[in-house]
Amino acid sequence: MTFIVKQxxxxxxxxxxxxxxxxxxxxxxxxxxxxxxxxxxxxxxxxVDMKLKEHPDKVLETFMNMxxxxxxxxxxxxxxxxxxxxxxxxxxxxxxxxxxxxxxxNPTFLGKISDAKLKVWARELHELWKSxxxxxxxxxxxHSELYSQLYVPYPLVVPGxxxxxxxxxxxxxxxxxxLLSEMxxxxxxxxxxxLYHVERFGxxxxxxxxxxxxxxxxxxxxxxxxxxxxxxQDVEFLRKNIHLLEKEYEFWMKNRSVSVTVSxxxxxxxxxxxxxxxxxxxxxxxxxxxxxxVPEEQRQSLLMEIKSAAESGWDFSSRWFIDSSGVNxxxxxxxxxxxxxxxxxxxxxxxVERVLASFHRILGNSDRAEYFQKALQNRTTAxxxxxxxxxxxxxxxxxxxxxxxxxxxxxxxxxPLWAKCYSDTDExxxxxxxxxxxxxxxxxYKNGIPTSLSESGQQWDYPNAWPPLQHVIIEGLDxxxxxxxxxxxxxxxxxxxxxxxxxxxxHKAMFEKYDVNEDGKPGGxxxxxxxxxxxxxxxxxxxxxxxxxxQLTSGTAIRVPWIWTLISIPVLVYCL
Numbered sequence: 001m002t003f004i005v006k007q008x009x010x011x012x013x014x015x016x017x018x019x020x021x022x023x024x025x026x027x028x029x030x031x032x033x034x035x036x037x038x039x040x041x042x043x044x045x046x047x048v049d050m051k052l053k054e055h056p057d058k059v060l061e062t063f064m065n066m067x068x069x070x071x072x073x074x075x076x077x078x079x080x081x082x083x084x085x086x087x088x089x090x091x092x093x094x095x096x097x098x099x100x101x102x103x104x105x106n107p108t109f110l111g112k113i114s115d116a117k118l119k120v121w122a123r124e125l126h127e128l129w130k131s132x133x134x135x136x137x138x139x140x141x142x143h144s145e146l147y148s149q150l151y152v153p154y155p156l157v158v159p160g161x162x163x164x165x166x167x168x169x170x171x172x173x174x175x176x177x178x179l180l181s182e183m184x185x186x187x188x189x190x191x192x193x194x195l196y197h198v199e200r201f202g203x204x205x206x207x208x209x210x211x212x213x214x215x216x217x218x219x220x221x222x223x224x225x226x227x228x229x230x231x232x233q234d235v236e237f238l239r240k241n242i243h244l245l246e247k248e249y250e251f252w253m254k255n256r257s258v259s260v261t262v263s264x265x266x267x268x269x270x271x272x273x274x275x276x277x278x279x280x281x282x283x284x285x286x287x288x289x290x291x292x293x294v295p296e297e298q299r300q301s302l303l304m305e306i307k308s309a310a311e312s313g314w315d316f317s318s319r320w321f322i323d324s325s326g327v328n329x330x331x332x333x334x335x336x337x338x339x340x341x342x343x344x345x346x347x348x349x350x351x352v353e354r355v356l357a358s359f360h361r362i363l364g365n366s367d368r369a370e371y372f373q374k375a376l377q378n379r380t381t382a383x384x385x386x387x388x389x390x391x392x393x394x395x396x397x398x399x400x401x402x403x404x405x406x407x408x409x410x411x412x413x414x415x416p417l418w419a420k421c422y423s424d425t426d427e428x429x430x431x432x433x434x435x436x437x438x439x440x441x442x443x444x445y446k447n448g449i450p451t452s453l454s455e456s457g458q459q460w461d462y463p464n465a466w467p468p469l470q471h472v473i474i475e476g477l478d479x480x481x482x483x484x485x486x487x488x489x490x491x492x493x494x495x496x497x498x499x500x501x502x503x504x505x506x507h508k509a510m511f512e513k514y515d516v517n518e519d520g521k522p523g524g525x526x527x528x529x530x531x532x533x534x535x536x537x538x539x540x541x542x543x544x545x546x547x548x549x550x551q552l553t554s555g556t557a558i559r560v561p562w563i564w565t566l567i568s569i570p571v572l573v574y575c576l
Contacts (some may be wrong), residue, residue, distance in 0.1 A: 160533015
């Protein structure tokens with residue numbers, strides 16, 4: 001391969017005992033390059049999660065000594081494997097055994113579930129929190145130079161599978177599930193871990209590794225705090241940490257904002273834009289191979305766009321593809337995430353602004369409450385001027401190259417309904433969104449809402465359905481004033497719970513994503529095999545069982561009002 005890796009890093013060398021030398025191992029440099037391009041492991045993430053046996057300067061010295069003794073300055077694959085075996089330990093060394101002390105047998109929500117089979121299943125999901133619980137060893141704090149793991153002080157719940165550490169936006173649904181399971185101190189501890197990172201880094205990293213430090217994920221911290229406050233009303237905890245919620249918000253406003261002019265008026269919205277080049281350490285060989293498909297002068301730009309897509313959580317999707325003509329189409333090599341204003345990010349920040357205004361009212365901070373109320377008003381205007389399409393009755397991503405909407409269906413289009421990022425006086429918005437879901441054919445699938453209708457081979461596209469997207473759509477529909485929307489919500493909840501349950505019966509596992517077409521089939525596509533565990537899937541299932549437990553069944557019959565036949569006959573025929 002002729003790809004040249006610039007010696008920039010995905011990490012910040014100011015926060016760890018190992019300093020720059022640690023990053024020359026896990027984030028950039030010859031060791032990382034050689035190990036990943038030789039494909040010593042099936043999954044690139046495996047290597048960058050391994051623990052060092054010695055201080056990084058010793059490991060680097062060993063590597064340089066070994067290479068200096070070769071004729072061409074390169075180790076064979078066998079020599080490289082020998083070096084790794086002698087200098088690194090297997091992943092997982094950073095954790096100690098931990099069983100949540102706040103787990104109990106019979107949380108209240110179980111009593112809301114009428115179907116006997118679903119109740120047994122819900123109890124098993126509740127049990128899964130124990131297997132997904134982790135506590136980071138104190139040694140990670142004392143000897144941070146030996147680990148890629150970011151230290152946090154409190155135990156946490158991880159997604160599962162290859163995702164051994166926390167992931168930011170996954171944790172919102174995990175926290176919500178923990179609160180339903182009455183694991184209040186575990187949920188609070190996870191929030192405190194994120195606050196710890198905001199104080200330390202000024203942002204919450206994508207995940208709990210040093211190679212994620214300079215990119216984030218959808219900003220759900222304030223909404224985690226909202227969930228916790230709704231359950232525990234812990235005003236002193238809020239008062240102590242409100243400045244950190246604001247600090248994270250300011251990260252997005254200072255580093256991820258963009259201005260757009262529509263009809264001679266200027267609006268400020270937010271985007272995903274990671275200004276860090278080089279391959280992702282955890283997907284190094286994939287990134288190098290992708291970069292080889294474009295001219296050399298475009299490679300570093302493409303890799304920054306790939307990282308920006310990873311920051312979105314949608315890694316990867318046709319949403320981010322813009323071809324050479326500027327149109328939203330193409331393949332992974334056409335990824336241009338930072339040239340798109342995404343509906344979902346701005347909806348999330350809309351809700352964050354509303355919640356921050358509410359928090360400040362609780363705390364008696366009238367000036368700050370007014371500040372965030374004004375920010376909410378400005379964003380609502382911007383979202384509904386730039387992103388709303390009145391003819392189709394939905395919000396669309398905005399292409400900054402063509403200054404036009406991307407009118408394709410994506411599940412993210414519905415996020416402003418969930419965030420209530422529209423005027424309270426517009427009584428028709430909610431019905432329009434329900435109608436959009438119907439005529440777009442998004443409701444015609446057996447197992448929930450597809451992520452998109454584009455079969456690109458990427459995991460955040462058709463035919464995959466993802467738990468957080470199902471929950472956002474269902475919650476948005478359910479909380480609207482539209483009776484039609486509420487009925488769709490119940491039907492979607494039944495579909496989603498059923499496919500989760502059927503897959504669990506078949507595989508005895510919960511998956512990160514599911515196929516919208518085949519019963520009990522996990523999703524596919526993307527860079528890695530479908531993962532099981534699975535934190536946010538469990539959290540979403542528990543929330544739906546809590547909310548609709550007296551209506552949902554483990555069979556195919558769906559208990560919905562007769563009016564449903566007027567709006568979705570094909571779905572009803574299937575369900576009956």
